Amino acid sequence: MLSKLPIEEFQAHRLAFFEQMPTNSVAIIPANSEVTRSNDTEFVFCQDKNFYYLTGFNEPDALLVLVKNDDSCESVLFCLAKDELQEVWHGRRIGQEKAVADYKVEQAFTSDEIDSYLPDYLDGKSQVFFPFANEALTHKVFAWIAQVKSTFRQGGKAPANLLDSADITNELRLIKSDNELALMRQANVISGNAHQRAMQKAAVGKFEYQVEAEILHEFARNGARHAAYGTIVAGGDNANILHYTNNSDVLNDNELLLIDAGGELDGYAADITRTFPVNGRFTQEQKAIYQLVLDAKNLAVNAIKPGMSFAKLNIITNEFLTKGLLDLGILTGDLATLIEEKKVKDYFIHGLGHWLGLDVHDVGDYHANAEREQHRAFKQGMVMTIEPGIYIPLSDMNVEQKWRGIGVRIEDNIAVTATGYENLTQDAPDTIDAIEALMAKANS
Template sequence: MSQLPLSDFGKHRAALMAKMPTNSVALFPAASELTRSNDTEYAFCQNKNFFYLTGFNEPDALLVLLKGEQGQTESILFSLPKDALHEIWQGRRIGQIKAVQDYGVDASYPIAEIESLIADYLEGKSQVYFGFSDHGFAAQIFSWLKHVNRNIRQGAKTPQHLTDVDPMVAELRLIKTENELALMRQANHISGLAHQRAMQKCQVGKFEYQIEAEILHEFARHGARHPAYASIVAGGDNANILHYTANSDVLNNNELLLIDAGAELAGYAADITRTFPVNGQFTAAQKAIYQLVLDAKNLAIDAIKPGMSFAKLNVLTNAFLTKGLVDLGILTGDLTELISDKKVKEYFIHGLGHWLGLDVHDVGDYHISSDREQLRAFEEGMVMTIEPGIYIPLTDLTVEEKWRGIGVRIEDNIAVTETGFENFTVNSPQTIADIEGLMAENAKSIT
């Protein structure tokens, strides 16, 4: 499967409309193209909620979902019209006829007609749903409602309730269908191949961006045209910068290379991190930190099942990492007190994981408590990352010199199943033996 069946997007719309009350309307804007410089644009990325409900990947469109007083539903898509001259210069458009035929909406009109029709969709409705986080679109909604309000003396009725639709869509997106899981499994497979390639192509003296190019090449040659996010290719102490994306430094002997990179396939993201030695052989200190992080990751993943939560996993993982750092002499003191004081966060400085889907940091409520614990119980169909790490910058003079400059993160993508979990990240080497073995085969580099 290289994309979701278009019928799946109709099922997404139906699931949302089933949650809407009668006599309501929901509106979802598409993204617009963004200028990169002068008359060139960034690669287009569709608004994810709009995409989830339509599968439609053109800019400057609007989806209107209507639910009548008797529960009847209708979906209308406003989009750019067919335009022969534009299509010669900029590319083909789907147009209104194929929008109905192929995308399963009930009606489609040119986007320019929205101003003349929108009042009919809003007038008399008891509730209007739209995303409150999109301030520009919210301003447009209020402008349209003002036009409806002007006709009150002629009997028009203005909607009285405005509701944020984002949480409703987020709950739907959080639980993946079988087709979505299959697509994410494929995105992980492609990403795993890219991480293999990075290990095989890595050499002392190359630049980080050259390894990034190998990753992007592997994504594309397997059908994933774009990365899901800006790839992190961080050699040596750069690994201790969590969102390092400059990827501009040379790779040095006896240093580690941390790569956080995932493919986007038909809108769905993979998010994988691997850390390995630039020269193919871990030093003793690197090996000790790496094995600790790997064991912590596997401990957390093995505990995943319905009813588990990030909060519970954090207790398990933080205690394990704390003991490991004490055993290595990096943390000192009473183990119980160190765990209670969360001293491990000096070196494990980010969260254990996050939801994954159409967005890399995907939508969905974590049920965060007042002390910032993520209490939401896992359910079948949720997909998440598990990504413990230990980061010891060169500037940390409180530890022995052999530990300084080591940054290790290992990240897998996990789906919750009926009785446990499925690890999607299965073809990217992670044991010390497998990594060193693969890197020893550099002479058999991928063509």
């Protein structure tokens, strides 16, 4: 099935990759293979994101070869052959003819022909790009190079320089095109509505997985057939487990429910977190923590513009949260000392955000220093999450009992514009009044 993005988008991605390649070089980008789940059943197939970024092609066991000569650039796709018997059992294949016609590559061959052709594509080239992290492909590349070297008496010349293709794709993927941004807006609309549905369906006595089912149903019925990552539905103290995905406990009265869930639309991820009261009404303590996190989130979002960085946002947000926790009596001592000693990290235990795109934790260098401060300046077209949180587990004996068991995270998806930002997460309520009103309406 063709992508919702126009095929010209993927051609543009390849062109941008070619522009980063020197003359007389070749790049080899593999697709993923299916992964066995148990015995003879497979996990739902997920394409290698770099391969998808350059092709829009969503079948397993394919390979993209990009060849840059003195006067030409050529895209060659190796993919599964048409096979009536296999297609009866496992589904239709695109085949070589439609690969050329629909995906706009210059040539297409069968996957079975990879080993026959690749030494020829490498012969005479000075550089070869491929993903170093792909161990299986790395072994094959060395085998193909060895095959070329074995023909040196006949004039064979293997590439002398091996370079990691991820260095190029990671940078290209960091800046989203208008088409990509439009798709990510749509993924956010679908995901935001799923969070609304979760708020409307949650109730005391239900199980976390029942709320998860509502979220996944809302994703799928609107075109996002799969979640972008393991959905977190964490009631009460479970919210203080950052990557809680068991989703197996019952929802209790007077507890909060933290949901971290985003749909994947045509490969692109949304990543939204909302926290709300199971019974529809925040307690005073829950309100205090929630409003502090919400204000911190809005403070960070409103500061986003070209030239800003996560390092600068962290300073702003951490100082704000430190003062807030001090005012509530959760932290004690001198404000300046607490800030200097980063005591806020006792309760805000993860980073402020991350890049977002084809992967939920998307690729792209943060320009972090030895202290893990992320100094990369934001540019138009970057998309990121902003997700402050405060986590006070039941086991924390350093605070008053009334605070224990509260875990709050609020997360939006933000695109950097020419002069500021665009908040893609418009459909998931985040104010106390809006959340309580929506839940009251659902229960009336």
